[in-house]
Amino acid sequence: MCGIVGILGKAPVAEQLVDSLKRLEYRGYDSAGVATLEGDHLERRRAEGKLKNLEKRLDAEPLKGHTGIGHTRWATHGKPTENNAHPHATDRVAVVHNGIIENFRELREALEKKGTVFKTETDTEIVLHLVDSFLQKGIKPVEAVRAALSELRGAFALGFIFAGDDDLMIGARNGPPLAIGHGDGEMYLGSDAIALGPFTDTISYLEDGDWAVLTRKGATIYDKTNAIVHRDAVKHSASTSLVDKANYRHFMAKEIHEQPEVVGHTLARYIDMASERVMLPVKLPFDFKDIQRISITACGTASYAGYVAKYWFERLARIPVELDVASEFRYREAPLRKGDLAIFISQSGETADTLAALRYAKAEGVHTLSVVNVPTSTIARESETVLQTLAGPEIGVASTKAFTCQLMVLASLAVAAGKARGELSDEDETKLVHGLVEIPRLMAAALTLEPQIEKLARDISKSKDVLYLGRGTSYPLALEGALKLKEISYIHAEGYAAGELKHGPIALIDETMPVVVIAPYDRVFEKTVSNMQEVAARGGNIILMTDAKGAAEATVDSLVTIVLPDMASAFTPMVYAVPVQLLAYHTAVVMGTDVDQPRNLAKSVTVE
Template sequence: MCGIVGILGRAPVAEQLVDSLKRLEYRGYDSAGVATLEGEHIERRRAEGKLKNLEARLRAEPLAGHTGIGHTRWATHGKPTENNAHPHATDRVAVVHNGIIENFRELREELEKKGAVFKTETDTEIVLHLVDSYLARGISPVEAVKASLSRLRGAFALGFIFAGDANLMIGARNGPPLAIGYGKGEMYLGSDAIALGPFTDTISYLEDGDWVVLTRDGAVIYDKHNAVVDREAIKHSASTSLVDKANYRHFMAKEIHEQPEVVGHTLARYVDMATERIALPVKLPFDFKDIQRISIVACGTASYAGYVGKYWIERFGRLPVELDVASEFRYREAPLRKGDLAIFISQSGETADTLAALRYAKAEGVHTLSVVNVATSTIARESETVLQTLAGPEIGVASTKAFTCQLMVLAAIAVAAGKARGELSDADENRLVKGLVEIPRLMAAALSTEPQIEKLAREIAKHKDVVYLGRGTSYPLALEGALKLKEISYIHAEGYAAGELKHGPIALIDENMPVVVIAPHDKVFEKTVSNMQEVAARGGNIILMTDARGAAEATVDSLVTIVLPDMASAFTPMVYAVPVQLLAYHTAVVMGTDVDQPRNLAKSVTVE
């Protein structure tokens, strides 16, 4: 997760910017930089690697400006070089950016035709030149940013400073978080409260679509319709804490809302945005053409991510996949073919059963690949190959952002396997990668269903049992939805393949049974609708999660229909996970349970 900091100060700000960036190191980065206004012009200092390299650069070439922005970057478009490091700048404007600009190619072509000269490989430079093109026409900085934001598509957070105006900074949010800090004659901008902790205890969080004009006298916030709005100023205590809840009631809520950002950064690690190809960050010690079978092993939520991965790998790579719960795999002495592949999925990388399964697989001579969030964990250290998720710290016991980041990595593996085995053409790969690039924006859009889901949760909380149904990749998501509801609200829930309804679970259905149906409009949608009709005929209360077309074509009345954004059917679980998680979360809040630390559960199960 990239880190953004901005300061409108009363003294030189370069040292403060670096100190603030240090507080964002937990988010991960591979380069860093700052830009300040030195008199009327913009000066930058940037460096590859850790912040100590930037500090050395600043000692050699100090900056004295009182207005500045800083950035720690996870490489997305372009390698982690000094040239690609933020801030990016022209003679008129400098920008820092967190996120992905989806339509950067078409904007770049348009700007190049108008004479813009691009010096980096990044999508961020599109934003820079777009704003600069308006400034060159004599348009004010505020109007230039306003016009530019309307042209951008994607999930992003932005911070701008402008040559010749030391009392102006502009920020914008569409997905990744951005906070405003209030000081005495000073104002601040940051990715979270932790970054602003040393400077102020009073902050406001921008909402999706907001943009803000900062001066030393205060902030004017505009919503996505460009109307002036108020956002609550709150007190926080992040001056010494490493991880903060921000303005959320629970860590789980914060982590659900972080998903567009962290999934975007995980995506960027595994995709070459410029060529729209999968680009795994490590060279695999095997060829997918030589693999005859893959075993996926995990526990709990990670196993459901593996279940979705099974569908994807079999569909795109035409490779048979066997899914195992780690606690069973380690004891059943599964026969493994030497030279095949076993994939182990764990948020912590310390899960005891998964680690034991890994050691068994290694002893059997198969290739081992781990998908973990902690690169220094035991499972990572003992695996032949490590593909890291970039979820950042996950504090809530119930996994949310780690799950969707695992899905993104598994999607990349599936497409890579299909391409390596000749099952996917270049055009197929480009199409699938385009679908993956849209996921962060679509997840941000899915978060807008929260008010409707919060209301629904008050109804779900009245029941003792809930059934979840899905087909295809929505079936593992039904299992995950049921698990989430059980573990944090303590309401009994079961997930089933929708086609299995008449083979037993239909006996549970009556007028007191809520039935959550996860049904994007895909090739099995009509089959799922027929299962919904079976539920409706028995008085079940249907809660339908679908898209606009599915909502229009569903021939069954539902208690509630949650309409999600239209998208290609290949990767719907990453987007549909959002309302599934929100429903569990808000139901637990209504029930009054300990959402972040539910009873009897631990974040990392390190004993059998």
């Protein structure tokens, strides 16, 4: 997802814009640029690649304007070249844009018929020339943007500045997030609070359809009907904290190691340690006894958290669960029973498909509950109930700590559901809570296996394909492990239910194929060992992730056995996620890839 920053400042803003854009690097990008007002005219500096290239350009050709906008671009329309980089500008207006303009072709054809010459391959340039066409007619900037917005269709966030008007900036939101920062004689525009952290901790979030006119005195916000509306200015603690790598080589490594702490913080929000009971931080607007079916919807890693939760809800609460990836659910028109429960999982709370699925579910009359890391996000604001994960800012594109915090929230909710429905006794609940309370400590113990995993990663890095196998809750974790390896090392990997091995994937196995088997010693362990024997018989290189008893009981030689601490079988995915993540991370490091910002990926997908 691209990043937007805008500043109406008291001093030159170019350096501030770049510093702020650095805080948005975690979103993924392939070019960057800034534009400022130099006197009455607009000046731009843009560069392909990383922000260091833009900084070199600014060192050679500085900008001195006190009003400016900046952007990190992730290419959707057009290649990641300097020419396609934002901001786009004419002599009258400059614009930055996140998202996609769906009707750009018809708008472009209409403008070309009127003589407009396009210089880029981007859909953003349509917005630029549409606004410029109104300015050329003598229409004032605010009215020009208002008119242009009425013609745009799609998901977008926009920021504009105008030649000859040093005290004006306009922002608009229709899908991707956009926030206003309030300062003392200065105003700011940004994709999120992190971007505005160096300047202010007072933020107003635009809602879908909002657009805002900013001056140094404040902001006037309009809704999609062009009526003036009030959006609360809230204090945002995350906006004041500078996110850095500390002593780690990559943000992903730091975030993997933060998991015992942040999962512990999340645990403390949902468990009453004194009574050894699950105590949800909010009162649910429904009774789990009345819920006949749960629908869980998410994308990517969050969907695998939902898949694990499916096992928990069905086993602990005896509620049937249907799981969908949001991009399919939103168009499937699934029949939902009024009064049932739909759960939506998203780290950012801005995932476009998940948000669309949420809106569909609300229209069907079901209860909606979101599990998000950003409580001020759109999904959180539009959900009936919000259960926050306390992962803190997650900068690495490949999700790690957000995933395990999601699992902690979902596990707590599943226990609460089981208790409410009478499927779990007080004794059962206490036992399960004990298991949850141990998770942070067990995760810390799992992190001590890093040297062994780092050594193993050197072998994995030589492979072209890797297979991950698991049963029960270890199956979704196998899917997640394969996804992590693909995301950051670019090695092809697939996750399978171990019982499906002989239904096709076994054909792939030979002496060059590493097979990662996630198999804590549980009620299906012996079945998994049988699958391992099938792999061994075909020369596959087995990497077994298990506990001490599993290691002792396994009757198959493995290339490597990673022995995790003993634990209750119910919640093993939270702990076993650690070696799975570390294996992907260290393999990527050996491969020399961009671990925190892997190619073609963005942290938060706010368009289809």
